[in-house]
Amino acid sequence: MSRTASATAPSAPPVRTVPVHFCAAGPVPADAGADGAVEVPLTWSQQYYLAEVDAARTHGRGLNVPRLYRLRAGTTEDDAAAALRGLVERYEVLRSRIVRDGPGGVRQRVHTRGTLHLAVHEAPAAAGDRARAVLDALAAPPLDVTECWPLRAALVTEGGRASHLALAFSHVAVDAYALVPVSAYLVERIAEADPVARTAPAPGGPSRGPREQAAAEASPAGERSAQRALRLAEEAYRRTPGAPRPAGAPPAGPRYRFLRRRSPALDLAVGAVAARTGESPATVLAAALAALDATRAAPVPGDGTAATRYGTVQLISANRLRPETAAAVLPLSQPVPCCVDTAGATFHELVRRTAAASLRAFRAGGCPPDRLAALLRAVEEERGVRLDAAPTLNHRPRSTALPVRPATAAELADAAAGAVTEEADADPWRAGHYLSADVDAFGIRLLLQVDTAVHPPGWAERWTDALERLLCAAALDADCPALPEPPCPAPPDANPPGPDLPAG
Secondary structure (H helix, E strand, O other): OEOOHHHHOOOOOOOEEEEEEEEOOOOOOOOOOOOOOEEEEOOHHHHHHHHHHHHHHOOOOOOEEEEEEEEOOOOOHHHHHHHHHHHHHHOHHHHEEEEOOOOOOOEEEEOOEEEEEEEEEEOOOOHHHHHHHHHHHHHOOOOOOOOOOOEEEEEEEEOOEEEEEEEEEEOOOOOOOOHHHHHHHHHHHOEOOOOOOOOOOOOOOOOOOHHHHHHHHHOHHHHHHHHHHHHHHHHHHOOOOOOOOOOOOOOOOOOEEEEEEEOHHHHHHHHHHHHHHOOOHHHHHHHHHHHHHHOOOOOEEOOOOOEEOEEEEEEEEOOOOOHHHHOOOOOOOEEEEEEEEOOOOEHHHHHHHHHHHHHHHHHHOOOOHHHHHHHHHHHHHHHOOOOOOOOEEEEEEOOOOOOOOOOOHHHHHHHHOOOEEEEEOEOOOOOOEEEEEEEEOOEEEEEEEEEOOOOOOOHHHHHHHHHHHHHHHHHHOOOOEOOOOOEEOOOOOOOOOOOOEEOO
16 A cells, blocks of 8 residues: 555554444354354455565565545544444454464454454644544554454544544455445445545345355355466466566665656546547556567467467456445455467557456456466476566556547647656555556556566666557557567666567
């Protein structure tokens, strides 16, 4: 998760801490312990996120999901505590802890009762600024999900009036879509609005909790689903370009570098290509990442006489296509590889190919992360190359859509001056480069993570420039080639082999 500038300033300690005792109603499972707790397997998505969280902890980061709710006028401290109590009692994943040393391997223990501590901060003035600082301090430290609940909570008051509720969730317990019903619950009771506006899922049947989801994944139908996903992943891994060799000794400092970019020209270009092709802005961005990935790959023999050149982008699949998962409060998202043949294609044709390939990937869905990792290692050994699952695209749409319309050369030229690129601070994912794209009616906000142990200095700026150049060219020319030629040669001290980006 990215951090704001206020994260650099320490937040004052709370004036007090309020214990919020909870006791979930309902039948006690037959295999529950004396305290009413029951152990269940982690779901596939939880296994994925636990590995990511553990990796982020080695860099001192938490990979927590923050939310800051402005409270309705008249909300009291007791109201906030009651809403939190009801939230935790309603959703069992928020009262679960990880068990790492049990006989069944890593599992989770779902508790029926316990205590969540609500830190109360008083803001003498400018409660909004204080609340954001409190949120940053709440979300930054890693959450030990074996010892703590997967949720931290703080209440900010102004003049004795409850003003904001700050929450930090472990990614092992939620993903972004899981927080849509969480926010809806709080808006019904104390909050003014969802702080991250997303389109609500379509109404469905009763939503699954972690126990029901783990059981579904362990069923014969779940195994068939896993095998389908693994077959598609194997097909992608056999075609994915080999990863560049490490860049050498990384520069001193943090291993991961983050670049934030906001460009009106990129907004116009993506919208224009979407208008020309009839595909979504998400597909346009995925096609651009696949094209840039393919520029570093040598052509390989295809099924016919022509050479094929594949580009791969790893997409984050929400896995919420079924009614029982649409509004489930638990993480369901997982990365899925999407491999596209770029040979002989214009960029517009590549967008259409990417739409078909991504639909296959999303329909295949997730699978056990350990089996996916074993498959990747096996294909690497067989091919004699190192495969990097990146580039990863995490497209995060909001409740409003990016404008989709044609753009002129004059509009793109005028918009180019408005681009802003700046260094950022964020939590790392295990990827050579990972692109998050927040997209709404106001434009596209990119956050690029780069592993400095893989990519040389200056690579991030060159990559974002190449992404925008390709999309701007495609916005104006229906016959723009998918692979810009000639690619620029890598600097002598960069990571070989060969070119990895289009020419400037």
